[in-house]
Structures are given as C-alpha cells and as structure tokens.
Amino acid sequence: MTTTTPAIAAPAAGQPLAPTTIVRRDLRPDDVLIDVAFAGICHSDIHQVREEWGGSIFPMVPGHEIAGVVAAVGANVTKYQVGERVGVGCMVDSCGECEYCVAGTEQFCVKGNVPTYNGVGFDGENTYGGYSRQVVVKDAFVCRIPEGIALDVAAPLLCAGITTYSPLRQWGVGPGKKVAIVGFGGLGHLAVKLAAAMGAEVTVLSQSLKKQEDGLKLGAKDYYATSDEATFDTLRGRFDVILNTVSAKLPVDLYLGLLRVGGAMVNVGAPGEPLSYNAFSLLGGNKTLAGSMIGGIAETQEMLEFCAEHGIGAEVETISADQVNEAYERVATSDVRYRFVIDASTITA
Ligand code: NAP
Ligand code: ZN
Numbered sequence: 636m637t638t639t640t641p642a643i644a645a646p647a648a649g650q651p652l653a654p655t656t657i658v659r660r661d662l663r664p665d666d667v668l669i670d671v672a673f674a675g676i677c678h679s680d681i682h683q684v685r686e687e688w689g690g691s692i693f694p695m696v697p698g699h700e701i702a703g704v705v706a707a708v709g710a711n712v713t714k715y716q717v718g719e720r721v722g723v724g725c726m727v728d729s730c731g732e733c734e735y736c737v738a739g740t741e742q743f744c745v746k747g748n749v750p751t752y753n754g755v756g757f758d759g760e761n762t763y764g765g766y767s768r769q770v771v772v773k774d775a776f777v778c779r780i781p782e783g784i785a786l787d788v789a790a791p792l793l794c795a796g797i798t799t800y801s802p803l804r805q806w807g808v809g810p811g812k813k814v815a816i817v818g819f820g821g822l823g824h825l826a827v828k829l830a831a832a833m834g835a836e837v838t839v840l841s842q843s844l845k846k847q848e849d850g851l852k853l854g855a856k857d858y859y860a861t862s863d864e865a866t867f868d869t870l871r872g873r874f875d876v877i878l879n880t881v882s883a884k885l886p887v888d889l890y891l892g893l894l895r896v897g898g899a900m901v902n903v904g905a906p907g908e909p910l911s912y913n914a915f916s917l918l919g920g921n922k923t924l925a926g927s928m929i930g931g932i933a934e935t936q937e938m939l940e941f942c943a944e945h946g947i948g949a950e951v952e953t954i955s956a957d958q959v960n961e962a963y964e965r966v967a968t969s970d971v972r973y974r975f976v977i978d979a980s981t982i983t984a
Contacts, residue, residue, distance in 0.1 A: 637661055638668070641984040642767035643956055643977075644694040648686040651960045656984040657696060657763050659771045664711035667777050669721060671979040674765035675700030675791040675949070677821060678882045679725075679905065681963050683753050687907035692753050698765025699725040699751040702780060702790035703979070712774045720780040722939070724793035725929050727751050727762060727776045739931040741776075766959070768982055778936045781943035788948025791821060791974040792939060794929065795949065799826035799878065800938040801930030802901045803833060806876045810834035815870075815877045815893060816855075819846050820966070822880035822903060824950055824973035827853045830878075832945040838874070840866070840890075842969065849972070853950070867892060874898055884908045891916040891924070899923035949974045955981035 638659040643652045662668055680697035682688050701723040705715050715721060729736050729744035736744050749756050751772075752764030764770075780789045799822050808814050812835045816826045819841040830837045831854025838857040839850040847858040859866040870893045877890055877900040884906050891900055891912060899922065902910065917924060930938065942948065950973040954962050962975040 638769055638771070640767050640769040641982045642696045642763060643959055643982055644696045645684040647693050648691060649684070652684070652766070652963075654956065654982070654984055655694065657767060659769055660760070662707060662709040662771060663773075664709045665774050666709040666771050667705055667712060667715050667721070667774050668707040669701070669703040669723065669770050669772065669777070670706045671701055671703040671765055671768055671770055672786040673702050673790040673953070673976040674698040674979060675794065675821070676959070676962055676966060676975040676977065677794050678966055679794070681966055682882070682905065682907065684963070688905070692755070692761055695753050696763035696766050697752055698767070699723070700790045700793045700795065700976075701751070701765035701770060702786040702793070703770075706769065708774075714774050715777060720786060722778045722780050722789060722793045723751060723765065723770065723772050723776065724778070724797060724935055725751055726932075727772050728757060731775070739933045741931050742929050766977060766982065768979055776932060778932065778939055781939055783943045783946075784939070784948050787951050787953055787976050789939070790976050791825065791949035791951065792942055793935065795822045795825045795974065796829070796942065797930040797935045797938050798822055798903050798927070799880070800829050800941065801934055802878060802903060802927035803830050803876075805927065806899050806901060806925075808833050808835045808876055812836070812875045813838070813873055815840050815874045817861075817877060817879045817885070817890065818881040818904065819850055819973070820880065820882070820969060820971055821949070821974045824849070824853060825947075826878050826880060827855050828947045829941075831855070832941070832947060838870070846972070876901065879904050882906055884910060887912040887924070888916040891922055894920060894922050896920045897922070899925055901925045901927055903927050951976045953978050956983070957981070
C-alpha cells in the first residue's frame with residue numbers, strides 16, 4: 636500500500652511554499668519508511684525553489700537534512716529496525732557499481748546520484764524531500780544517528796555537517812593548521828565546530844562582527860569582518876586552508892591572498908552566478924582553488940560518529956510549518972542563527 640503524507644511544497648519557481656499531500660511509494664524489499672521528526676532548511680533549498688541553479692522540477696518538496704525514526708522496513712532490510720533513530724541527506728540512490736560508488740563517493744555516481752528532492756529516481760518518479768511527515772528511502776542511503784545527538788540538532792548534520800566535514804578532512808585540517816571559514820551561517824557555524832574539534836586554529840571571516848561572540852564560543856580563535864578592508868592586509872598569507880561557505884559571489888582574488896604558499900581555498904558555497912579569479916592569484920604561491928560536494932554515505936556515518944564523540948550538533952531555531960516562508964527570507968538575508976529546522980509534527984495537509 637502506498638502512503639499519503641502531508642508535506643510542504645513550492646508550486647512553482649519563487650512561489651511561497653504551501654501545505655499539500657504527497658504519495659510515498661510502497662516499501663520495496665530494501666526500503667525504510669521514516670517518520671520525519673525534523674527537517675533542516677539549507678540554503679540549497681532556497682536556491683532550488685527560486686530556480687537559481689536552473690532546471691528545477693515543480694511542485695517541489697525540499698528538504699535534504701532529515702532526522703527521524705524508522706516506522707517500517709522492507710522484507711530484506713536487516714540494517715535498521717522499527718524505532719531506530721536515523722537520518723537522510725542529499726542523496727537517496729546511485730548505481731552502486733561505478734568506480735565512484737564503489738569508492739564510497741556516491742555523490743559522483745556516473746549514472747548520476749538521485750537527489751533526495753528535485754530529482755528523478757531510477758524508477759522515473761520525481762523525488763520529494765524531507766519537508767513532510769514521512770519519507771521512504773533505500774536502506775543504503777539511510778544513516779544511523781548516534782545516541783547523544785538529539786534529532787533536532789542532528790538534522791542539519793546530514794547536509795551542512797557532511798559538506799563541511801568532508802573537505803576539512805580531505806584538505807588535512809588538524810593540529811598545527813590555520814583554517815579560515817568564510818560565511819558564518821548554516822554550513823559555516825558547523826565548519827567552525829568541526830575544524831576546532833579536529834584541532835585546527837580557526838578564524839571566521841564574516842561580513843560583519845555581529846556574530847563574533849557566537850563564533851568565538853563555538854571554537855574560533857579569531858573573527859574578522861570582511862567589510863573592513865584592513866582584514867585582507869592583516870591576514871595576508873596566513874591560512875593553510877580557506878573553506879568558502881558563502882551562498883553568493885565573492886571576490887575570490889582577495890581571499891586567495893590570505894593563503895600561505897601551497898595553501899588551498901575550497902568552495903562549498905554554490906551561488907547561481909559564476910565565480911572568477913585572476914590566474915596570478917594562484918601562480919604566485921602554488922595555491923589551489925578547489926570545490927567539494929557533500930560526501931559519501933560511509934563518510935556521512937563517520938561524520939555523525941565524530942559529532943557524537945565531540946558533542947557536536949547544529950545550533951538550531953525550531954519552527955513550525957507555517958513559518959517556512961519567513962525562515963526562507965531570513966536565510967536569504969543572512970539572518971539565521973544558525974539553522975532553521977522544521978518540526979515535522981506541525982506539517983498538516
Ligand atoms: P546560509 O546559512 O545562508 O549561510 C551562508 C552565509 O554566507 C551567510 O550566513 C553569510 O555569512 C554569508 N553570505 C551570504 N551572502 C553573502 C554575500 N553577499 N557576501 C558575503 N557573504 C555572504 O547558507 P548555507 O545553508 O550555509 O549554504 C551556503 C552555501 O553552500 C549555499 O550556496 C548552498 O547552496 C551551498 N551548499 C553547498 C553544498 C555542497 O555540496 N557543496 C551543500 C550544501 C550547501 P555572514 O553573515 O557570516 O557573512
Ligand atoms: Zn544542503
């Protein structure tokens with residue numbers, strides 16, 4: 636039997652989200668039915684609802700930061716049992732056979748990973764995300780949420796957490812390394828907590844000093860305003876790694892100037908507009924300009940265990956379903972501290 640479930644959907648590009656009802660598929664042998672407890676609001680949800688990346692599919696039920704409890708499992712599922720606390724991130728399927736899937740980097744599946752929403756499954760059906768009461772996901776794309784992380788603060792780890800954990804690991808952030816986190820929002824505040832827990836010396840580069848106290852409390856040693864031109868002189872040549880989490884276009888050359896020789900600036904921010912840089916900003920110092928997209932499923936589980944071990948969760952503001960459009964406005968204007976999560980029990984058709 637298929638399940639109908641209340642959800643929140645954007646009917647068309649840039650339109651306000653509104654309550655609706657969607658159908659979840661019958662459980663296949665390897666499926667897990669999850670009662671959603673909380674769904675985080677990622678800036679990527681806003682980019683896609685506003686069609687800033689192009690190619691959006693409507694109606695759209697966003698949500699790829701899902702935390703909840705297993706409500707039922709398919710006949711062949713042995714990994715999860717009813718009642719377990721689980722999470723789902725940005726992907727719900729991949730081919731499982733290509734070199735990237737085999738390497739645990741399902742996000743780069745050569746057939747294309749199936750996004751949790753705003754995508755089409757291998758069965759030809761559109762995918763609908765976590766802004767809903769229930770979701771059905773293949774067991775291999777479900778992660779276990781360790782005891783000790785509450786579901787509300789766990790939800791944002793499924794995208795914002797893994798998206799920052801993965802490049803920090805990949806670029807060797809740890810003791811003795813100086814790392815700058817650009818943008819102190821949903822991704823940025825988790826990046827600060829994670830990089831500090833990894834043992835690095837962390838600096839926040841934010842547009843203003845409004846959130847300085849929070850940044851220092853969450854583990855940063857320094858906090859500078861990028862609106863102050865002197866910042867770019869003071870910090871010249873300082874960092875081993877710069878993680879850019881900004882959702883808008885940035886003057887990349889200015890930031891490359893803050894790297895040490897051999898340093899790397901890694902972009903995870905995904906603005907609709909192109910970023911540009913001057914070739915000499917890299918040549919003069921053998922610097923690297925890189926990108927990183929979420930992380931694989933095994934690495935997501937590793938990140939959740941790391942967070943449990945270090946007492947890391949997101950700083951959240953819990954909202955009800957009828958506050959979603961207001962929350963989108965606040966995220967779009969950098970007025971979020973530091974992740975909105977929707978209490979899924981308030982979603983009614
Ligand atoms: P967010 O909560 O809105 O945080 C973005 C932060 O960027 C803001 O808090 C603000 O920080 C800064 N910012 C915004 N506009 C700016 C501007 N015009 N100039 C300079 N700084 C600005 O967003 P998020 O959810 O963390 O997502 C950040 C970006 O990462 C989005 O583009 C999202 O789509 C992308 N993303 C990528 C991946 C991936 O796999 N690579 C995964 C998830 C999200 P301050 O107030 O501190 O300046
Ligand atoms: Zn996201």
